[in-house]
Amino acid sequence: MASSAVAFATENHARFLSELKDLLRIPSVSTLPEHALDCQRAAEFLAAELTRVGMENVRILPTEGHPLVYADWLHAAGKPTALCYGHYDVQPTDPIDEWLTPPFEPTERNGNIYARGAVDDKGQVWAQVKALESLLAANKALPINVRVLFEGEEEVGGESIAAFVASKPPELKSDFALVSDTELFAPGLPTLCVGLRGMIYTEIEVNGAKTDLHSGMYGGAAPNPFFALAQIIAKLKDENGHILIPGFYDDMIPPSPEEMAAWKSLPFDEEHYRVTEVGSRQLVGEAGYSVLERTWARPTLDVHGIPGGFTGAGAKTVIPAKALAKVSMRLVPGQTPAKAYAQFKAYVEQIAPAGVDVTVRLIHSGDPCLVRVDNPYIQAATRALHEVWQKDTVFIRSGGSIPIVGDFDRHLGIPSVMMGFGLPDDNIHAPNEKFNLKNFELGIRSLIRFLEEAAV
C-alpha cells in the first residue's frame, strides 16, 4: 500500500536524524541528581516537537521525580486509540573510558549512530514522534486516535508513571499501547515481543551474634551469618539452576507448542551467544531447556550482592553480626509475585540454620505478562512489518521486565504492542551504545504503517 506519510518520512530522513542528534546531546541521566535539569530539558524538547508537528493538549506533567510528557490527537471518530510510550531518560555513562566517542556527542560510524540513549530509548521515542509528524504532514490527520506518554524515570524504576497509570486518569483511556523499547531478534528480522518475565526482588537478612565478634575467640561457638546465608542460598537452586522452593513452578503456564516450535526456528547460535554476549566458560541453567526457554519462559533466581561484613582489602578476622543478600527471582506467566514471594519467604524461613534470625523482605515486584498474538493490534503490526521488512514477524519474549506493560494491562486493561527496532548488540546500559541507522529509518516507516493498519 502506497503511503504518502512514508514518502514524507523518506524525504525528510536527514532532518529527522539531525534532530535526533540534538535530543541525544541532552545528558538526561535520570539516576544522577546533577542531571535533573537535563531531564527537564529533554522533556521540554519532546513537548516542543510534539506541538510543532501538530499534536494537541501537549503538557509537561511534573512528578516527584522527572516529568512526564503528554500529548494527544483525538479526531479519528470511530477509530481505536493508541497510547504511545517511550522514555527520554538514559543510563549513566560509566565506565566512561571505554567509549570510543563521547556519549553525548552523537557520532555516525559503520551505519550506526553512537550515543548514550541512541536506542534506549531516545532513538525509538524519536521514531514515534517522526511517525506522527509524517502522518500529520502528509494527511493533515492521523489514521487513528493517538495519545502520547513519555517518561523520564524508566532507568530508575519508573515510579512516577506507575503512580500516574495506577490512578487511571481519563486522558490515558486507550485501546492498546504502542511500546517502543525493545529490539529485533536479529538484523533484518521484524520482531514483536509478546511476553515478559515478572520479578520479585528481595533481601534476606541474617542476624547472628549481637555484635561483630573476633573469629579467633568465638569461631566454633558463634553463628556466622555469612555462612548461614551461603547455606540458605545454596538450597534455593540445585546444581543445575532448578529452583527448589516448594510449589514455585506449580502455576506456571508453559509456552504453547506453536510458540516453542517458532523459537526453535529462530536464528540462534548458542556458542556465539556464549562467547560474544556472556563470555563465560560455559552457560548454565536447567537441563532440558534451550537458552531461549531458560531466559524467556523459565523462572530464574539470581543473587546480586551480599553486602555487610568485611569488604576491604586484606584481612579482618571478624564474625559479622549481620549479613544481607539481595536475591531476585524472574517469574513467568501463571506465576504471581505475591504467591511466589510467599513461597520464597516460607521456604527461606524453613531452611534457616540454627543459631541465627532470618528476616525476608520484598523490595519490589512486577507481574509477568503475555500478549495474545490474535489480538487485532498485533495482527495489524504484523501486516505493517511484513510490508516494510518483507519478512514474517517473529514473536519473541524477553527475559527482562517492562513494568509499565504490566501496569497498562492491570490498570488500563489494554494490551501492549511491543514494537522495537534495537539489535542485540546495541550495548544498552553499556559503553558505545548505538542505534542502527537503517533500523531507525525502517522503524519510522513501520510505525507509520502500523498506525495506518490499526485503522483498518
Added chain:
Amino acid sequence: MASSAVAFATENHARFLSELKDLLRIPSVSTLPEHALDCQRAAEFLAAELTRVGMENVRILPTEGHPLVYADWLHAAGKPTALCYGHYDVQPTDPIDEWLTPPFEPTERNGNIYARGAVDDKGQVWAQVKALESLLAANKALPINVRVLFEGEEEVGGESIAAFVASKPPELKSDFALVSDTELFAPGLPTLCVGLRGMIYTEIEVNGAKTDLHSGMYGGAAPNPFFALAQIIAKLKDENGHILIPGFYDDMIPPSPEEMAAWKSLPFDEEHYRVTEVGSRQLVGEAGYSVLERTWARPTLDVHGIPGGFTGAGAKTVIPAKALAKVSMRLVPGQTPAKAYAQFKAYVEQIAPAGVDVTVRLIHSGDPCLVRVDNPYIQAATRALHEVWQKDTVFIRSGGSIPIVGDFDRHLGIPSVMMGFGLPDDNIHAPNEKFNLKNFELGIRSLIRFLEEAAV
C-alpha cells in the same frame, strides 16, 4: 614482697592513664592506607616514651609496611633476658554507627576506658612501658635484661615482624618472650594463655561472565558468581560446623586429659556466655565438644565478608561478573598452615561449580602454638600473679592466633609468657572496644612483679 616499683606505679597511675589516652587518640589502623602516617606517629610516640623512661638503643625500624619499635636495657649481668612484645596498630572501626563514643576519643565510662585499641593492644603495650618505667624510676635498673619489640602490623598479618624475627637478628637474642595481647578467663582470675590456634586467611574469587549482565536478559543462562560462592561455602562445613575439607583433621593433636580436666573446672557458664558475649539465639559448633574445646582446641572456618556485586540500597538487577569471599580457618596444634591451605585450595577447586572460574588465594597464615607450663618463666609469672591477684593462675588457651608466638618459638627458640589483662567482653575488633581500668592498673603491677620474679 614490697616493691618500690609497684609503689611508683600506684602513685603515677593517673598520669599513666592520661598518657594512654594520648596513644589511643592516634588512629593507627594498619589495614587502611590512609592511616599509614598514623601508624608511623604511634611508633614515634612509643619510641619517644621508651627513651624518656630510660630504655636504651631505642630505634624505629622501617619495614615494607609499618615500622617496628625496638629498645633494650641489658645491664643485668647473669640474669635472663625478656623480649617484650605488643602491637600499636588497631583494627578498623566499622561499623562506626554502633560506637557510643568516637573510637579515637578515649572515654571513661563504668570503670572502663572505651576506644579502638584500648585493650587490643595499646592499653597492654602501655602497661609494659609503664612497668618498665616504674622499675627504672624506682631502682635505676631493671631486675633482668629486657628487649622491647613492638609492631604495627599485627592486625594485618604481621609480615614485617615475622620477616625480622625469621632473620634471627642478634638484638632479639632472649630467654623468653613476654607477650601482652591476651585476656583473663574471668574478672579477677589471673590467667596465662599457653595455647593458641593458628590460622589461614584466604580469598576465594569467582568469575563468571566477562562483564556485569542484566539478570532479566541473561538470568537462566549466565553463571552467577555469588550463587557459585554460596554453593562452595555451603560445602566447606556441615550443618554442625564440622569442616568437610578432606584430611583437614588428620594431623591435629588433641588436648591432654589433664588439660581437658582443668578446663572443666573453669568458671564457665555456657548460657551466660551465649547471652552476654555472643548474644545469639543459640550457640553453634561441632556436637560432642564443649564451647571451650570448640573455641580453643578444634579447627574452625569462618566467612568474613563477600564483597562485590550490588551492595547499595534498593534494587539493581545485575548478574555480577565477579564475586569474592573472605574465608579463614583456625588451626590447632598438629596442623600446619601450609598443609591446611593446600587441602583447602584443592577442595575448593574440586567443588567449584560449572560455568565459573575459581581462584583461591592465601592472604596470610600463622602457626598454632602450645607452651609448656613447667618452664621457669611461666612459674615466675604464676608467683607474681598470685601476689597481685591473690589467686592461683589458670592456664587456658585462646582461640585466636598470635602468629608471633609461633615465630619466637620457631626462629628464636624461646617460649612465650602470654600474660594479658583483657576481659572476654572487651569487644575487641568490634564497636565499643574497652579496657577495664582496674585491670590496666593490676596489669602494670603484675608485669612489674613478673619481671622481678623472673630474676629470682
